[in-house]
Amino acid sequence: MKKLSLLPLALLAASALGLTGCASNDHTAAANRGPAVLPAPAGLPASRTVGLTVYRQSTFVGSAIHPTLSLNGQELVTIGSGEVFHARLSPGHYLFEDENKKTGAQFDAKPGEEYYFRVTIVPGVFAGQGEVTLVAPQQGAFDSLKCKPIDRDSIDNKAFR
Secondary structure (H helix, E strand, O other): OOOOOOHHHHHHHHHHHHHHOOOOOHHHHHHHOOOOOOEOOOOOOHHHOEEEEEEEOOOOOOOOOOOEEEEOOEEEEEOOOOEEEEEEEOOEEEEEEEOOOOOEEEEEEOOOOEEEEEEEEEOOOOOOEEEEEEEOHHHHHHHHOOOEEOOHHHEOOHHHO
C-alpha cells in the first residue's frame, strides 16, 4: 500500500487561502479617494491654499531607489535622494501614500496650513522601499531646506509641472 504525502496537498491549500486575502475591491479604493488632485488656482494667496511639501534627505543608502508617491490614488511624484517637491493645493480631504500603500496619511487640509512629508528608504527582502511620514511643519521646513528641487520630469502628475 502506498503512503500518500500530505505536503503537496497542504501547500496547495495554503496557496489558495493566501490568494483569497490578496483580492482588492475597486469600490473600497474609490471610497478612500478624496477630490481630484489639481493644483490650487494660480493667483490665490497662501492663506487661501494648502502647502504640500514632500522631501527625501540625501543619503547613500537606498540612493538608487526612487519611490512613487500618490495623492488621492493618483501618482503625484517620483522622488530621489536629496530632493524636495512643493505644491499648493485647494483645501479638502486628501490621502497621501507610498506606492505600496503601506505608509502615508489622511488629512483634512485647511486653508493656510502647511503639510510636510518625509520619505525614507527602509530595507526590504530584495530591494528597499519608500516609507512616508507626516512630520511637524517646523521639522519639515528645516529638513527640506537641505534638499534640491525635484526635476520636472519626476513630477508624474502633469498638472503640477
